[in-house]
Amino acid sequence: MQQGNARRTPVDDRRERTGVWFVGARGSVATTAVAGCAAVTAGLHPPTGMVTETPPFTDVGLPPLEALVFGGHDTADCPLPKRAEDLTAAGVLPAGLTRAVHAELAAAEREIRPGGPLPGDRRTDEELIAGFTADLVDFRTRHALARVVVVHVASTEPLPVPGAERLPASSLYAAAALRAGCPYVNFTPSTGLRGPALADAAVTSGVPHAGRDGKTGQSLLRSVLAPMFVQRTLTVRAWSGTNLLGGGDGATLAAPAAAAAKNAGKARVIGDTLGADVEGTVHIDDVPALGEWKTAWDHIAFDGFLGSRMILQTIWQGCDSALAAPLVLDLARLVARAHEAGLTGPRPELGFYFKDPDGGPAGLSEQFAALLAFADRLRGAAG
Numbered sequence: 001m002q003q004g005n006a007r008r009t010p011v012d013d014r015r016e017r018t019g020v021w022f023v024g025a026r027g028s029v030a031t032t033a034v035a036g037c038a039a040v041t042a043g044l045h046p047p048t049g050m051v052t053e054t055p056p057f058t059d060v061g062l063p064p065l066e067a068l069v070f071g072g073h074d075t076a077d078c079p080l081p082k083r084a085e086d087l088t089a090a091g092v093l094p095a096g097l098t099r100a101v102h103a104e105l106a107a108a109e110r111e112i113r114p115g116g117p118l119p120g121d122r123r124t125d126e127e128l129i130a131g132f133t134a135d136l137v138d139f140r141t142r143h144a145l146a147r148v149v150v151v152h153v154a155s156t157e158p159l160p161v162p163g164a165e166r167l168p169a170s171s172l173y174a175a176a177a178l179r180a181g182c183p184y185v186n187f188t189p190s191t192g193l194r195g196p197a198l199a200d201a202a203v204t205s206g207v208p209h210a211g212r213d214g215k216t217g218q219s220l221l222r223s224v225l226a227p228m229f230v231q232r233t234l235t236v237r238a239w240s241g242t243n244l245l246g247g248g249d250g251a252t253l254a255a256p257a258a259a260a261a262k263n264a265g266k267a268r269v270i271g272d273t274l275g276a277d278v279e280g281t282v283h284i285d286d287v288p289a290l291g292e293w294k295t296a297w298d299h300i301a302f303d304g305f306l307g308s309r310m311i312l313q314t315i316w317q318g319c320d321s322a323l324a325a326p327l328v329l330d331l332a333r334l335v336a337r338a339h340e341a342g343l344t345g346p347r348p349e350l351g352f353y354f355k356d357p358d359g360g361p362a363g364l365s366e367q368f369a370a371l372l373a374f375a376d377r378l379r380g381a382a383g
Contacts, residue, residue: 016146018063019139020332021182023173024154025072025112028247028292028321029187029328031083031105032092033153034070036325038104039097041066049326051352051371052333060378061340062333063146070104071111071139073132073173074154075118080109090247090292092319111139115154117169125167132176140180147339149332150177150184152211153324157190171195178205183335186211187328189356203345208338210331210347213355216323217316218243218282218296219269220364225314226273227363229302237309238301239270240280246290269355272362293319327353334374341381349374 022030039045040053047053052062078086084098084105098105113135116128123131140148152170160168167175170190177184178193178201186192186209193202193209202209215223218241229236271277280299296316304310331353338347351357352367361367 017067017069017143018336019069019071019143019145019148021136021139021148021150022070022072023115023150023152024074025108026074026076026078026080026083027153027155028087028092029153029324030072031080031087032321032325033328034080034105034108035084035093035097035101037065037068037329038101042101044097044100047326049323050330052330056372057375060337060375061381062337065329068332069143069145070108073113073115073135075115080105087292087321092292092322125172128172129175129179132173133179136176136180136182147336148180148182149336150182151328151332152186152188152190152192153328154188154190156188160191160195167195167197171198174198175201178202178207181205181207183207183339184209185328185331185335187214187324187331189213206344208335208343208345208347210335210350210358211354214324214327214353215355216320216327217294217318218298219355221314221316222269222298223273223362223364225300226270227365230273235303236274236278236300237303238279239298241282241296241298243282243284244287244290244295245284246288246294247292292321293317337378341378
């Protein structure tokens, strides 16, 4: 990283600015995204992992990184600069970055509002939705933003109980986004817009939305390998996996109900490609000593010519927040541009980013082709 005071790219106040409102704004993904956006804008680091910063997305009309304004909701109270320091100690953020982008982290911290429902919270669903909506409208108005994209990056919640009287927390935030006229992205396995209570509102809201469950590590690799077996006519007999997680994700996904929500998306990546359910499960184990890092192992049993039995094993070790942060910045920019272009409803063209996309092809290469075609469409709308 460059030393000393970095020269920031000035934001032209005449240019339309775009808000990015993180649900889970003090979490690892949001903190990494805010710090990373500031670092890339300042020229301190390259935009590694950001597909929208590659040549196919030139002249598409995406909001520039320096024109993004961050805020969000969270139930945690650790300030963003302190959260960034913790991520530096964990090896996620490079040494010195938190100090270099402290002003940007502090500015985003000032725009974080209390989420909910909190323990003992007696507000009704309608009161919570109204409060979240007011926060979004206030943020957009005070900063004179052209639009605000709501991106859900909070911890995975359990699958909803059939017949439950209350909406899941993720659906409360999603409902507020629709009510405020904000495009919406669900980067988690949580319910969000997918519940029946919001089906009609999602159709009539007039905003684009995308999700669910970001494809960052193990599932990204699965979406590459599964088409290989299909294309080479190799029969997959069983596909099992194990995830060893630390940090907040490990603790959250140690709960069986939350793990079930996470595993549903992982299984879909395989099922959608192979065309049938395959024997095998994914186990998620909480290993606090791993901190922000995770190890994902896959064991694939398949048949070759004349029934010869073979095995493929893979190991993926990485940091989910560092993998996810560039993707949520991509999605915020793409959905904002779609909104500007007048597009509404689910965006299957963004399936490249999700385990559980809104339709479209299943293989990663086909999803990437659909994303490039979407970029061309947006480029045409900008012309």
